[in-house]
Amino acid sequence: MSALESLTARLRDALPPDALITDPVRLRTYECDGLTVHRATPGVVVLPDSAEQVAAVVGLCAEHGVPFVARGSGTGLSGGALPRTDGVLIVTSRMRRILEVDVPGRRAVVEPGVTNLAITEAVRDQGLYYAPDPSSQQICSIGGNVAENSGGAHCLKYGFTVNHVLAVEIVTPDGEIVELSEQDAGYDLLGAFIGSEGTLGIATKITVRLSRAPEAVTTLLAAFTGIEAGGRAVSAVIAAGVVPAAIEMMDALAIEAAEAAVRCEYPEGAGAVLVVELDGPKAAVDREFAEVERLCRESGAFEIRIAASAEERAAIWKGRKSAFAAVGRISPAYIVQDGVVPRTALPGVLAGIDRLQEEYGIRVANVFHAGDGNLHPLVLFDDAVPGEEERAEAVSGLILDLCIEHGGSITGEHGVGVDKSRYMPRMFSADDLDAMQLVRCAFDPRGLSNPGKVFPTPRLCGEVPGVRRGVHPLVEAGLAEQF
Amino acid sequence: MGTRAVEDAGRDERAGKALAATGVTVRPAVPGDAVGRVRPRWVVLPETAGEIAAVMRVSAEHDLAVVPAGGGTKLHWGAPPSRCDILLDTCCLNAVIEHVAGDLVVRAQAGLTLEALREALAAAGQELALDVPVPGTTVGGLVATALAGPRRFRYGTARDLLIGITVVLPDGTVARSGGKVVKNVAGYDVGKLFTGSYGTLGVVVDATFRLHPLPADRAWVTAGFEPPGPLGDADRAAGLGAALAAVSGSQAEPSAVELDWPDPDGPCVMAVLLEGTAADTRAAAVRGLLGPDSDLRPTPPPWWGRLPEPPAAQKGEAPESRGREDEVLLELRITPPRVPGVLAEVRRAAGDLGVRAAVRGAAASGVLHIALHAGTDAGTVPGTDAGTDAGTDAGTDRGTDGGTDAGAAARFVARLRAEAEDGGGRLLVVAAPEEVARRAGRWGRVGALTLMRRIKERFDPDGRMSPGRSVGGT
Numbered sequence: 001m002s003a004l005e006s007l008t009a010r011l012r013d014a015l016p017p018d019a020l021i022t023d024p025v026r027l028r029t030y031e032c033d034g035l036t037v038h039r040a041t042p043g044v045v046v047l048p049d050s051a052e053q054v055a056a057v058v059g060l061c062a063e064h065g066v067p068f069v070a071r072g073s074g075t076g077l078s079g080g081a082l083p084r085t086d087g088v089l090i091v092t093s094r095m096r097r098i099l100e101v102d103v104p105g106r107r108a109v110v111e112p113g114v115t116n117l118a119i120t121e122a123v124r125d126q127g128l129y130y131a132p133d134p135s136s137q138q139i140c141s142i143g144g145n146v147a148e149n150s151g152g153a154h155c156l157k158y159g160f161t162v163n164h165v166l167a168v169e170i171v172t173p174d175g176e177i178v179e180l181s182e183q184d185a186g187y188d189l190l191g192a193f194i195g196s197e198g199t200l201g202i203a204t205k206i207t208v209r210l211s212r213a214p215e216a217v218t219t220l221l222a223a224f225t226g227i228e229a230g231g232r233a234v235s236a237v238i239a240a241g242v243v244p245a246a247i248e249m250m251d252a253l254a255i256e257a258a259e260a261a262v263r264c265e266y267p268e269g270a271g272a273v274l275v276v277e278l279d280g281p282k283a284a285v286d287r288e289f290a291e292v293e294r295l296c297r298e299s300g301a302f303e304i305r306i307a308a309s310a311e312e313r314a315a316i317w318k319g320r321k322s323a324f325a326a327v328g329r330i331s332p333a334y335i336v337q338d339g340v341v342p343r344t345a346l347p348g349v350l351a352g353i354d355r356l357q358e359e360y361g362i363r364v365a366n367v368f369h370a371g372d373g374n375l376h377p378l379v380l381f382d383d384a385v386p387g388e389e390e391r392a393e394a395v396s397g398l399i400l401d402l403c404i405e406h407g408g409s410i411t412g413e414h415g416v417g418v419d420k421s422r423y424m425p426r427m428f429s430a431d432d433l434d435a436m437q438l439v440r441c442a443f444d445p446r447g448l449s450n451p452g453k454v455f456p457t458p459r460l461c462g463e464v465p466g467v468r469r470g471v472h473p474l475v476e477a478g479l480a481e482q483f
Numbered sequence: 484m485g486t487r488a489v490e491d492a493g494r495d496e497r498a499g500k501a502l503a504a505t506g507v508t509v510r511p512a513v514p515g516d517a518v519g520r521v522r523p524r525w526v527v528l529p530e531t532a533g534e535i536a537a538v539m540r541v542s543a544e545h546d547l548a549v550v551p552a553g554g555g556t557k558l559h560w561g562a563p564p565s566r567c568d569i570l571l572d573t574c575c576l577n578a579v580i581e582h583v584a585g586d587l588v589v590r591a592q593a594g595l596t597l598e599a600l601r602e603a604l605a606a607a608g609q610e611l612a613l614d615v616p617v618p619g620t621t622v623g624g625l626v627a628t629a630l631a632g633p634r635r636f637r638y639g640t641a642r643d644l645l646i647g648i649t650v651v652l653p654d655g656t657v658a659r660s661g662g663k664v665v666k667n668v669a670g671y672d673v674g675k676l677f678t679g680s681y682g683t684l685g686v687v688v689d690a691t692f693r694l695h696p697l698p699a700d701r702a703w704v705t706a707g708f709e710p711p712g713p714l715g716d717a718d719r720a721a722g723l724g725a726a727l728a729a730v731s732g733s734q735a736e737p738s739a740v741e742l743d744w745p746d747p748d749g750p751c752v753m754a755v756l757l758e759g760t761a762a763d764t765r766a767a768a769v770r771g772l773l774g775p776d777s778d779l780r781p782t783p784p785p786w787w788g789r790l791p792e793p794p795a796a797q798k799g800e801a802p803e804s805r806g807r808e809d810e811v812l813l814e815l816r817i818t819p820p821r822v823p824g825v826l827a828e829v830r831r832a833a834g835d836l837g838v839r840a841a842v843r844g845a846a847a848s849g850v851l852h853i854a855l856h857a858g859t860d861a862g863t864v865p866g867t868d869a870g871t872d873a874g875t876d877a878g879t880d881r882g883t884d885g886g887t888d889a890g891a892a893a894r895f896v897a898r899l900r901a902e903a904e905d906g907g908g909r910l911l912v913v914a915a916p917e918e919v920a921r922r923a924g925r926w927g928r929v930g931a932l933t934l935m936r937r938i939k940e941r942f943d944p945d946g947r948m949s950p951g952r953s954v955g956g957t
Binding site: 102104105106107148149151155159160162163172176178179180181183184185186187188189190191192195196212214215235238239241242243280281282283284287288340341342343344369372373374407408409410411412413414415416420424427428429431432433434435436438439440441442443454455 | 583584585586587588608629639642643650652656657658659660662663664665666667668669670671672673675676677678679680684695696697699728732734735736759760761764765768816818819820907908909911925926927928929930931932933934935937938940941942953954955957
């Protein structure tokens with residue numbers, strides 16, 4: 001009997017019957033997350049509805065030396081929730097309770113399966129909201145946000161998940177339930193856990209900070225003939241000391257796609273559009289908005305639209321928010337990339353992307369959070385044309401190299417997951433990665449919590465040699481490589 | 484000389500020679516170099532990450548304990564090290580490595596003081612939006628103690644603005660995490676672990692921070708409140724609580740809401756900072772909330788951004804400084820709505836125990852500092868752990884004319900800690916005479932102590948980095 005089989009027998013005793021899935025057809029529905037290029041059918045799926053059940057499952061995994069992977073809504077874009085064929089997939093979709101809303105204390109305590117937007121919906125009547133707003137916020141889970149340290153369009157001003165989570169209760173890879181709180185003295189374990197992509201344990205209860213909805217929100221759309229002029233406007237706004245809530249840019253190809261998909265009716269002839277949103281006290285927003293408008297015109301904006309209502313604001317955002325899916329209208333297939341460069345390096349990196357397009361005969365649509373230099377190039381290809389997918393992948397990878405060369409990062413918000421672990425050694429030295437591995441070994445000496453993610457070569461933790469069992473299913477299937 | 488002493492002397496000599504051979508500036512330690520009464524043998528003054536690594540390698544070979552120091556302003560904070568052979572002074576690492584104004588990012592060496600950093604950034608109209616309340620604090624000291632000031636309400640603390648770090652680990656490995664872009668989720672955030680680590684994991688070489696534009700305008704609104712009274716005086720607490728809630732939740736978006744209660748017999752003052760565009764209009768809105776007796780000021784009150792001073796021993800006397808030796812500094816971390824209630828408990832406990840305490844801090848963030856004198860006899864008072872008997876009759880522990888004593892101070896800590904932890908908060912003893920700290924315990928409840936110890940074991944398996952300075956003996 002394999003370790004997984006004997007574990008499954010124990011799980012049957014530990015969980016209610018409907019919380020365990022072993023039927024191969026049903027298992028297949030969990031074979032990938034939002035990054036569908038990587039697939040693996042989980043050995044077994046569990047659907048716990050409490051921290052105690054998660055702890056029981058993880059404890060049994062530890063006992064049997066079986067790897068486990070946590071999954072929220074499965075919207076991740078780096079394969080972070082890719083299951084293990086020889087392991088357990090722990091799905092938090094039944095842990096959807098909002099346990100406590102403390103309006104005077106401006107905090108809420110929620111279970112990991114609660115969606116990001118559900119938190120805001122629960123407190124909107126009180127004039128509050130949960131600030132991080134990843135574009136998948138209607139369906140993505142807060143547990144997944146904690147794992148990925150999710151950002152969103154408004155993180156330029158308001159920061160990331162790590163800046164808005166006050167405490168998490170976790171199940172450690174040993175199966176212990178432990179609270180990590182910002183109030184504790186000592187090392188900031190809370191900060192280290194957030195963004196660790198499920199490799200340090202599973203969050204089972206999350207205390208989030210609630211923010212007060214701003215008094216005023218104003219949005220404008222500025223159209224430019226080209227991306228350089230748009231970039232100048234961004235620099236001018238930042239140099240003026242304005243910190244917009246969001247400042248987003250799309251290039252001509254991304255605009256074309258958005259028009260085809262949602263008819264966002266952006267100004268005709270635009271080679272680039274900029275969406276700038278300011279929020280805060282009305283007196284401040286009014287004054288800064290006038291300045292932003294002026295700076296956009298001075299930088300060459302040929303048309304500026306100002307949203308006068310919530311509907312008009314939604315119309316401006318429509319094109320931007322649809323951009324990822326929209327490129328499906330102009331290309332049979334595409335890769336969503338996520339890289340970051342220092343904002344001042346944007347012109348150089350965009351020029352580099354142009355060169356790659358020419359050299360490889362591959363089109364790239366650019367959508368980016370211009371304020372913080374987070375690029376989301378959409379690399380388009382036709383999978384029916386032999387060799388084109390490979391060329392697109394090459395371009396996608398070379399864009400990351402450009403980001404690293406310019407002092408940036410291989411991921412701003414989608415995470416490393418299984419998709420980018422091979423790029424980690426390009427961004428970090430072996431010593432850097434070894435130092436990170438010390439953290440892993442402290443939390444998870446057996447290396448059972450989401451193994452094979454984030455780091456290219458899981459280094460063994462001293463006390464438990466020989467921890468790696470078998471070959472990763474993706475390596476076996478030729479889908480991934482480890483080095 | 485005994486055999487052991489001879490062996491020790493031989494060991495010292497070999498270690499000293501090895502240190503000298505690194506080429507790093509080394510001098511013998513003097514009494515003034517002591518870290519919490521523990522005197523190192525050598526002070527080293529490295530000038531590069533490579534030199535720190537060389538020192539750390541020698542310390543690993545010769546089993547030397549190392550305590551990193553920046554400005555030395557907070558070396559008496561936290562627990563004293565259980566041993567210290569080398570004081571690693573980062574004062575020579577004091578450069579701004581990179582400041583790209585257009586990226587709103589700065590990378591600075593560990594030994595640079597925040598005053599010097601402020602000056603460099605101001606030239607470009609930018610700032611690191613942390614008002615560290617101890618002058619002379621360095622970048623490394625900021626990270627190690629995770630200290631923050633009034634504007635934590637808006638900008639958070641060091642961990643929220645730190646985006647990259649370079650450290651030297653106890654074995655001499657130079658490692659980096661994060662980077663120089665604000666948005667970055669590649670790899671573990673080792674920098675977070677180093678914030679609040681009190682030098683127990685390694686040596687910070689440099690740190691990279693997110694910056695903010697210097698606000699064009701600033702305005703402060705201040706208002707006095709009757710201090711939260713003893714039991715039964717709910718109205719006062721309610722008045723303060725309502726004002727605090729109204730201001731911190733105001734659409735005027737204050738950057739800081741501070742409370743100062745320097746003298747237990749006097750009033751407490753709330754000061755609210757508005758900064759940036761339309762600061763005056765927004766300050767007027769805050770005045771509307773605090774009433775006609777509130778004041779609008781173009782400059783901060785004199786106590787702004789400073790830690791509280793222990794009050795005078797007797798009512799009516801001028802505050803005196805007895806020096807660091809008997810000062811007790813506490814940090815209270817609670818949810819903001821609990822502030823008035825906990826302040827009332829401060830007053831009750833102080834009255835019961837004959838303690839005179841000053842309170843100041845970021846009320847809207849629920850982080851308050853409390854300062855008191857433990858009494859000159861604090862170092863010599865015998866006794867067993869008194870931290871466990873909070874709530875017992877304190878009559879016998881009342882201080883005499885010297886003010887408090889270690890027993891009373893420890894009981895005060897225990898009572899406030901019980902009150903704080905009861906509502907999910909914490910009370911930390913940031914600095915205190917050893918006797919007070921021993922009786923009361925320094926850190927209070929730590930949910931993840933086992934994990935912290937395991938982190939320490941992995942980073943510093945030989946226990947040579949600032950041993951014992953942080954939680955749970957780490």
